[in-house]
Amino acid sequence: MTALQIGALIVVGAGAPLVVLVRDPVRQAFCVGVFGTALALLFFIFQAPDVALSQIVVSTVALPLMILLALAKIREHEEEEEERE
Amino acid sequence: MTVFPFLVAIWILCWGLYGIVSSRNLVHLVICLGVTQAATYVLLLGVGYRNGGAAPIYADIAESTMVVDPVVQALALVDVVVEATVSALLLAVAVQTHKRFGTIDPDELHSLRG
Amino acid sequence: MNRRLRIGLFLGGAALLAGMLVAAVGDLPGFGHYPGPYGILIEETGVAGTSATDLVTAVNFDYRAFDTMGEEFILFAAVLGVAIVLRRRRGERAEDERGDDHHFPGSSSALGALGLALVGPVFVLGAYVVTHGQITPGGGFQGGVVLAAAALIAFLAGEYVAFKVIAPHAMVEAGEAAGAAGFALVGLGGLIFAGTFFANFIALGTPGSFLSSGTIPISNLAVGIEVAGAFLLLWTEFSDQALVVRSK
Numbered sequence: 001m002t003a004l005q006i007g008a009l010i011v012v013g014a015g016a017p018l019v020v021l022v023r024d025p026v027r028q029a030f031c032v033g034v035f036g037t038a039l040a041l042l043f044f045i046f047q048a049p050d051v052a053l054s055q056i057v058v059s060t061v062a063l064p065l066m067i068l069l070a071l072a073k074i075r076e077h078e079e080e081e082e083e084r085e
Numbered sequence: 086m087t088v089f090p091f092l093v094a095i096w097i098l099c100w101g102l103y104g105i106v107s108s109r110n111l112v113h114l115v116i117c118l119g120v121t122q123a124a125t126y127v128l129l130l131g132v133g134y135r136n137g138g139a140a141p142i143y144a145d146i147a148e149s150t151m152v153v154d155p156v157v158q159a160l161a162l163v164d165v166v167v168e169a170t171v172s173a174l175l176l177a178v179a180v181q182t183h184k185r186f187g188t189i190d191p192d193e194l195h196s197l198r199g
Numbered sequence: 200m201n202r203r204l205r206i207g208l209f210l211g212g213a214a215l216l217a218g219m220l221v222a223a224v225g226d227l228p229g230f231g232h233y234p235g236p237y238g239i240l241i242e243e244t245g246v247a248g249t250s251a252t253d254l255v256t257a258v259n260f261d262y263r264a265f266d267t268m269g270e271e272f273i274l275f276a277a278v279l280g281v282a283i284v285l286r287r288r289r290g291e292r293a294e295d296e297r298g299d300d301h302h303f304p305g306s307s308s309a310l311g312a313l314g315l316a317l318v319g320p321v322f323v324l325g326a327y328v329v330t331h332g333q334i335t336p337g338g339g340f341q342g343g344v345v346l347a348a349a350a351l352i353a354f355l356a357g358e359y360v361a362f363k364v365i366a367p368h369a370m371v372e373a374g375e376a377a378g379a380a381g382f383a384l385v386g387l388g389g390l391i392f393a394g395t396f397f398a399n400f401i402a403l404g405t406p407g408s409f410l411s412s413g414t415i416p417i418s419n420l421a422v423g424i425e426v427a428g429a430f431l432l433l434w435t436e437f438s439d440q441a442l443v444v445r446s447k
Contacts (some may be wrong), residue, residue, distance in 0.1 A: 001086050001230060009093045012127065016097040019120050020104035025112040032116050039123055046130045047140040048158045049336040050255045053328075054165040055126075057344040061351070062169050062430055063119065069437035070112060070176040074183045076441060081187065087229030095220045099213050106209040107202075133238065136231035141254040143246050144334055144407060154238030155245070155254040159263060162255065163270045166340045166426060170277040173433045177284040180440060192202060 008042040015039075029067040033060050090131035098124035111179035111189040115172050122168050126161045133157035250403035251333040251412040259338065260418040264397040268382055271422060275379045278429045285436045293443050306357030314356020318365065321349035329423035333412040339419040343426025350431055354438065363435075371431045378425025385418050 015035040022028045036059025043052035101124060104117030133154030139146055141155040183189050228234050241254060241262065251257040259267050287293070325346035332338030354362035389398035397414075404411035 001089065006089065009090055009127075012123075013093045013096055016100045016120050016123070020100050020117055023109065023113060025110055025116070028113060028116050032119060035120070035123070039126070042127070043130060043161075046134055047138060047153045048130055048161070049140050049142070050253070050338065050341070051126070051130065051158050051161045051165065053336055053341045054162045054344075057341055057348070058165050058169045061348050062344060062433075063172065065351070066173050066176055066433060066437055067112060067116065069434070069441045070180050072441040073180050073437070074112075074189065077184060077446075080446065087231065088224050088227070090230050091224040091227065092221065095217055095224065098220075099217055102213060103209065107206055131230055132227070133233055134231055135233045135238075140336075141242070142252060142336060143254070144252040148246060152242050152254070154233055154235065155241055155258050156237050156263075158255045159258040162338075163259065163267060163340060166344065167270050167274050167277070170274050170281075170429060170433065173437075174277045174280045174284070177281045177436070181284055184446075 005045055008038075008045045011038050012042050025067065025071055029064040029071075032067070033064045036060060036063070090127060090134075094124045094128040094131065097121075097127065109190050109192065111182065111191060112176065114191065115175045115179065118175070119168070119172055122164070126164065129157045129161045246406050249333075249399065249412050249415065250406045251415055252406050253333055253335060253337070255336075256332045256338045256415060256419070257412070260332075260415045260422075261397075261399055261412075264386065264418065267418075267422070268386060268397075271379060271382055271425060274426065274429055275375070278375065278432050281433055281436055285440055287444065291444050291446050293439075294445055311356045311358045311361075314352045314358060315361060317352050318349050321352060322346060325349055325423075325427070329419055330416065331409070332419040333415045334407060334409070339422025340426055342419075343423040344430055346423060346427035347430035347434070351434060354434070359438075359442065366431045366435065368432075368435060371428050371435065373428075374424050375428030375432060378421045378423070378428060381421030382418055382425070385414050385421065389414065 012035075015031075015038050019028060019031045019035050022031050036055055039059070040052045040055040043049075043055055098121055101117050101121030104120065105114055108114040108117060133156070135151060135153050138151050138153040141152040141158065143150075143152075179189055182194070186194060188194065241258060245254045245257050246252060249257045249261045251261070325342050325348070327342075328337040328345055329339055329342030332342065350362060350366040353365055386397040389400050390396045392398075393400040399413040399415075401413040401417075403413050410416060
């Protein structure tokens, strides 16, 4: 096991509690993007370029966008309900 | 040291499960589910790695070079994309739950009826 | 069951689970000492058997094509589920889409122009990744998301109307269904022409050339179109909910 692999594993292992313990979903969307990039780096170091390509493209583009759009809808719905009252 | 990647996978799995159980927000819960899925990718790729192996692409290396296992990479690759769409389905359910019940706190949801 | 009790119960269960997993992991062959026969078999016969230099794509679309079809249908069903869950209900209406008013705070015309200018190059990049899946890292799944991102750039640059023009709803739905059906038809072609479901029935070319590997480029194209359609459909549904749909 090279030092690079151990380092990448430690970074990913430290990133997981970071994503979980951030309670605000808006901040968590960015954290999950960073966590996904760290995971992609780990996949490169494990000699898996296909999986890394997949992980980069999904966790930096697709997933944070859907999270933020869902949160936007929820907040907009809350404001609508408050306007009614 | 030869079990270190598997221990990291177990560590990530336990943190993801803790996030799901203790979550106060359905969107936060979906993201913690994604963290749990990351543990399976680390485990899969850790199983297939071979010391001194190259990436399983023979486009520019000699045909006799040792490569790491391509089967687990194929599994992980498709998994990453498909789990993103399943997370999207869960987010859609969270949005509709908020419309219907006015809250996305799992602790309050089971006490609201009708 | 209150929250503290639930978390305490979870911590006990998780300790037990972690203990059992650590004991199980100790019996695995160590990291780096992969013993299994399948990977070594594919490493030795993969390039000769499928003429694909990217063994991961060869495994996905030739050796294990039936599994990939199952995963693709999971993707299709999940997107179908999102379209059903987020459908317009009786108490909701769509706001009239006011042309240029859908500009997000902070966007400018320079940003919009840059976004629209990038749509073409990113589309070419996505097409490259999809069609070269059997030679270099890439393939239908990764390239499909890049293709969907090409249309998304218009949305992110603030040009919501342009996004709807680049990826109209009917075309996205038709593309997604065509991709899913296309992949199954490739399998049926194998059944009809070569006697086995998903058998590679087109002549394999030379490894490393663009049109090699028989049915793999066709499967890549079908999956690429389906994944691009799936993600565009997801983003359109969510952005419609956030920007257009309002309750009466």
